[in-house]
Amino acid sequence: MSRGQTTKSTASLRHRLAERGIDSSLLMLVPALIFAVALFIYPFSYGIGLTFQPSAATQAQWGTSIFANYIAFFNDPFIFDSIWLTMRLALPVALFNVVVAVPVAFKLRHKFVGKKFLTILLVLPITLGTVLTAQGLLIFAGRQGWLNRFLLDIGLIDAPLALVNNYLGVVFSLIISGFPFAFLLISSYLSGIDPSIEAAAKTMGADWLQRFRRVILPLLAPGLATTFILTFVLAFSVFPSARLVGDAMGSTRVMALMAFRAFGEQNDYPMASTIAIMMGLVELVVIAVVLVWRSFMYKGSTGGKG
Amino acid sequence: MSHSTSTFDSLQLKNVGRSFGGQDALVGLNLTIRQGEFIALLGPSGCGKSTALNCIAGLLPLTHGEILIDAERVDLLPAERRDFGMVFQNYALFPHLTVEKNIAFGLQMRKVPKPEIKRRVAEAIALVKLEQHATKLPGQLSGGQQQRVAIARAVVVEPRLVLMDEPLSNLDAKLRLEMRTEIRRLHLALGLTTLYVTHDQEEALSMADRLVVLREGRVQQIGTPEELHNSPANAHVADFMGYRNLIDLTVTAVDGSAVTIGDHALSLRGTACEPVAVGARVRAAIRPEDLLVVPPTASARGDNTVSATVTVVEYHGREFAVGVTTATGRSLHVRSDHPPVVGSTVELTADPARVLVFPSEAIDLDSLSVDERELAEVRQ
Numbered sequence: 176m177s178r179g180q181t182t183k184s185t186a187s188l189r190h191r192l193a194e195r196g197i198d199s200s201l202l203m204l205v206p207a208l209i210f211a212v213a214l215f216i217y218p219f220s221y222g223i224g225l226t227f228q229p230s231a232a233t234q235a236q237w238g239t240s241i242f243a244n245y246i247a248f249f250n251d252p253f254i255f256d257s258i259w260l261t262m263r264l265a266l267p268v269a270l271f272n273v274v275v276a277v278p279v280a281f282k283l284r285h286k287f288v289g290k291k292f293l294t295i296l297l298v299l300p301i302t303l304g305t306v307l308t309a310q311g312l313l314i315f316a317g318r319q320g321w322l323n324r325f326l327l328d329i330g331l332i333d334a335p336l337a338l339v340n341n342y343l344g345v346v347f348s349l350i351i352s353g354f355p356f357a358f359l360l361i362s363s364y365l366s367g368i369d370p371s372i373e374a375a376a377k378t379m380g381a382d383w384l385q386r387f388r389r390v391i392l393p394l395l396a397p398g399l400a401t402t403f404i405l406t407f408v409l410a411f412s413v414f415p416s417a418r419l420v421g422d423a424m425g426s427t428r429v430m431a432l433m434a435f436r437a438f439g440e441q442n443d444y445p446m447a448s449t450i451a452i453m454m455g456l457v458e459l460v461v462i463a464v465v466l467v468w469r470s471f472m473y474k475g476s477t478g479g480k481g
Numbered sequence: 482m483s484h485s486t487s488t489f490d491s492l493q494l495k496n497v498g499r500s501f502g503g504q505d506a507l508v509g510l511n512l513t514i515r516q517g518e519f520i521a522l523l524g525p526s527g528c529g530k531s532t533a534l535n536c537i538a539g540l541l542p543l544t545h546g547e548i549l550i551d552a553e554r555v556d557l558l559p560a561e562r563r564d565f566g567m568v569f570q571n572y573a574l575f576p577h578l579t580v581e582k583n584i585a586f587g588l589q590m591r592k593v594p595k596p597e598i599k600r601r602v603a604e605a606i607a608l609v610k611l612e613q614h615a616t617k618l619p620g621q622l623s624g625g626q627q628q629r630v631a632i633a634r635a636v637v638v639e640p641r642l643v644l645m646d647e648p649l650s651n652l653d654a655k656l657r658l659e660m661r662t663e664i665r666r667l668h669l670a671l672g673l674t675t676l677y678v679t680h681d682q683e684e685a686l687s688m689a690d691r692l693v694v695l696r697e698g699r700v701q702q703i704g705t706p707e708e709l710h711n712s713p714a715n716a717h718v719a720d721f722m723g724y725r726n727l728i729d730l731t732v733t734a735v736d737g738s739a740v741t742i743g744d745h746a747l748s749l750r751g752t753a754c755e756p757v758a759v760g761a762r763v764r765a766a767i768r769p770e771d772l773l774v775v776p777p778t779a780s781a782r783g784d785n786t787v788s789a790t791v792t793v794v795e796y797h798g799r800e801f802a803v804g805v806t807t808a809t810g811r812s813l814h815v816r817s818d819h820p821p822v823v824g825s826t827v828e829l830t831a832d833p834a835r836v837l838v839f840p841s842e843a844i845d846l847d848s849l850s851v852d853e854r855e856l857a858e859v860r861q
Contacts, residue, residue, distance in 0.1 A: 371573040374540050377560040378567040379587035379638070389586070393577045473577030 222448040230443045244449035254433055254450065258457055261411055261429040264342070266461075268349040269407035272357035273399055280362040301355045308351050309419035313339055316347070344420035345427045349413060353406045360405065364398025365391075393473055400469040404462050411458055430454045489550045489641060491515055492674070497556075498545030499532050506532040507698045510546070514642075514676065519668050521689035522678045523721070529698035530678045531646055537676065538644050539563050550641065561590075566635030566673075568645040572627045574619040580606065580630050581615045587638040605637040608667065625656045632664065636673060643675045649684065661688060682721055686710060694718050712754065716764045716839040724766035725814045729841060732761045740838055746808040747787045751836030762841040771835035774803060774817035775828040785836075786828045789813060791821045805829065 184191055192198065229243035237247045248254055283294060300308070316322050316338040323335040338344060368391065376386045414431035421427030430450060438447035497510040507529040514520055522530040535541040537548060539560030548556040555563055566587070575583050584605050588598045606615050609629035619627055628648055635643055648664070649657045665688050668675055679685050685692050686706040694701040694709065702714040713719040720727055733748065734741040740753045742763055751765055775786065789805035792812075801817045805827065813829070821827050 369571070369573065371569050371571060372575060374538075374560075375567065375569060375573040375634075376575070376586070377540065378538055378563075378565060378644075379634070380561045380564070380590035381586070382561055385590060390575055 223452060225445045225448040226452055228445050230445050232441070232443060233446055244445055245453075247446065248449055248453055257428050257430045257433045257450075258453075260427065261413070261431075261454075262457075264345055264349065264413060264417075264427065264429065265407055265410035268346055268353060268410045269403050271350060272353045272406045273361070273403045276354060276357040276361045276402070277395075277399070280358055280365050283362065284365055297358050298355045300351045303352070305348065305352060305415045306419065308348050309416050312344060312348055312351075312420050316344070339420045341422050342426040345413065345417050348416035348420050349410045352416075353409050356409065357402050357406050360402040361395075361398060364395055364402070367398075368394050396472040397469055397474055400465050400472075404465055407461060407465075408458055411461075412454070430457075488516055491551065492642060493549040494537070494546070495549065496546035497533070497536060497543055497548065499529075499536050499541060500544050505698050507536065507695075508545075510693075510700060512693060512700075512703065514674060517672045517674055519665075519675045519677065519688060519690045521685035521692045522676065522695060523680070523682060523685040523692050524695035524701075525680055525721070527697075528695040530680075530695050532698075533695070534567075534644050534646050534676065534678045537642075538565055538567050564638075564640050565642045565644055566638060566640035568628075568631045568635045568643070568648045570647045570650055572619070572631040572651075574627055574630055574634070576619055579616050579618055580611060580622070583619065583630055584634045584637050587634065591638060601637055605633040608636075608670075609633045609663075624652055625660060628652065628660060629663075632667065636667065636671060639671070639673065641674065643673045645675065645677045647678055647680065650680075657684075664688065682723060686722075694721060696721075713766070713837070714754075716766055716842075719766035719837060719839065724768050724837065726765075726767040726769065726772060728765045728767070728811060728813075730763055730765055732757050732759050732763055732838075735759055739833065742838060744809060749787060749831065749836055750785050750833040751831075751838045752834055753838045755840055757838065757840055763838050764841050766837045766839065767831055767835065769802065769814040770816050772813060772815040772829050772831045774805075774815055774819070774821055775830050776819055784830065785833055786830045788826055788828050789815075790826050791823050794820055794823060796820075803827075 186194075189198075226244050227241040229237070229239075229241070229247075233243050233247055237243045237250070240246065279297065283290060283297075303311075314320055316336075317340075318335040318337070320339075322338070323332075326332045327335065338347070372394070373386055373390060376390045381389065412431055413429055414435065417423060417427040417429045417432055421429075423432055431454070434447045434450040434454070437443045437450060492514040494510050494512040494514075497507065498505065499507045510533055512520070522533055524530045532541065536543050536556075539556075539558065543556050546556075547554055575586065578586065581602055584602045585598050588601060593601070606612055609632060611626060611629055611633070614622060614626060619630065622630065628651075631648070632645075635645075645664070649660050652660060661684055664677075667673075668688075677685070677689060686709070689706060691703065691705055692709050693703050696717050702709060702718045709718065709722055713722050713724070716727060730742040730744055730747075730749070732740055732742050735753070735757065738753045739750065740757060740763075741748060741750050742765055743749060749765065753763075757763055787807060789807045791803060792806050793804035794817075795802040795804075801820050803815050803817045803821060805813050805815055807813065815829055817827075
């Protein structure tokens with residue numbers, strides 16, 4: 176083709192469309208499209224619509240504007256404070272999962288005796304449901320649980336530690352279910368970094384801390400951001416454990432619980448939708464912050480099998 | 482680059498070995514490298530040459546032996562404290578750092594003052610002619626440019642020893658020749674002691690002061706390029722040094738080192754590299770360039786000849802590479818200054834001094850399985 180001017184293509188329309196990725200293989204996307212529309216787009220739009228149709232009770236208390244639900248959300252401290260309560264759980268848990276998974280994944284990169292066993296042990300909690308985890312925690316760490324009785328027996332403590340039915344209980348439960356994901360994700364990101372890059376840093380005189388800080392961490396940063404986002408979202412939408420091992424009306428009165436309360440106990444479906452939408456917005460804000468941070472990091476290939 | 486770092490008189494590898502789970506990858510490597518020498522470790526893939534390099538670099542712990550620099554043990558030092566520079570086969574550049582920062586990395590690790598880092602990095606970039614690419618990321622460079630960065634990065638710290646692990650194997654043929662000259666030029670300019678791993682005999686012969694030929698983890702021969710080229714120590718080294726014609730024959734006459742070898746169809750005079758007796762099975766090694774087609778115009782039969790049928794003729798510019806088959810079905814690679822007709826019978830001639838005769842490695846037929854024995858008999 177000559178530079179500066181385009182020659183008219185003589186290929187058939189079908190051929191030209193195929194060149195742009197439009198051909199019959201697009202039909203393979205149909206099932207996914209049906210599911211997306213039926214199970215996400217339609218209910219989601221419907222839910223947004225509901226938030227602008229406040230119930231009579233809400234209108235009586237917060238005015239008749241179509242934004243009454245949102246006015247209620249921001250002005251009712253009982254509801255609004257749940258953002259902070261959820262954040263207080265999800266942020267430290269997500270941070271802990273990422274920060275602790277890094278050294279573990281690092282160690283498990285290399286072959287050693289018992290590596291497989293340890294990996295299985297770390298990933299196994301994925302198979303446990305939240306309810307099972309919560310049940311286990313109650314039995315293990317409750318006031319009369321094995322842990323407290325053991326600590327009392329050996330004289331390490333005088334009174335049972337309050338490890339469940341409070342903030343700590345939910346943190347434990349979220350770590351148990353979220354850590355395996357963080358570990359698996361970071362392991363795969365780490366294996367995407369060509370080991371010879373680290374070897375090169377080594378031959379150039381960098382000790383392990385310098386290698387980690389100057390080479391591994393910058394290359395791993397995008398993966399850490401993604402992992403953080405995923406474990407954060409997982410923890411932010413916490414519901415069953417907040418109720419089962421938490422203090423549902425106190426320190427772990429999370430947003431999901433508030434939405435459930437509006438829907439299940441007060442029959443206020445529009446308010447429940449509003450809380451759900453706000454939950455999504457808060458998550459989006461956190462994700463946006465993380466992605467902005469990530470955009471300052473190197474994003475290209477890491478040389479490995481990626 | 483004016484800064485001379487710690488130099489040494491000799492680097493000694495003493496009985497260096499490495500095994501992986503009972504499998505020996507490298508056995509008894511003894512080598513003394515003098516300051517400023519360019520040594521090539523040569524061998525086919527899986528011969529242990531990369532293992533040797535990684536052991537010396539400190540990326541793999543030794544399982545046997547020791548490495549000494551002027552009587553000081555370095556094999557116990559971790560890689561980051563050996564002060565060696567390494568060029569990796571896949572370059573292993575830091576993908577998130579610019580060319581400049583890649584090159585500066587080693588200097589920063591050594592806590593060199595900033596202005597000096599700046600000066601030395603600029604010098605190194607000029608040395609590998611990458612001035613226009615100094616602020617680019619490795620991903621924006623071609624393979625050859627990336628390799629230049631890798632080399633600059635390894636030499637900028639003026640290490641005691643530069644290790645290169647098949648640095649040219651990922652480049653195309655033309656670039657490989659260019660970089661070969663470039664590396665040689667750098668070595669002469671900087672005088673850095675270099676250990677270069679390659680599977681390419683031509684590369685090794687053209688660049689190195691001395692070659693170490695490895696096979697199955699064991700040293701076969703250590704010598705200058707001339708020594709290896711002209712007098713390989715055994716048939717394996719000969720094979721690796723471009724003696725493409727390896728013919729299994731029997732000794733029919735011995736006169737000092739001059740021997741006559743042959744089978745029922747052909748007879749050749751050659752030079753024995755080790756004493757052999759009449760009746761012994763031997764392997765003759767001849768380079769294609771030393772086995773020539775006798776021109777039809779030549780007077781009658783030449784001296785020391787074999788007749789064979791032409792099967793393939795390739796044009797190589799100044800000469801022809803010819804594939805021939807002897808009466809007993811052996812395929813030989815020979816050279817000719819004229820294009821012989823495919824299917825015709827030609828006479829081949831060789832200088833007896835260039836026909837190297839090595840004793841065959843004894844194959845104990847009884848120790849082989851039935852299949853292997855049949856194969857061995859077919860080969861004979």
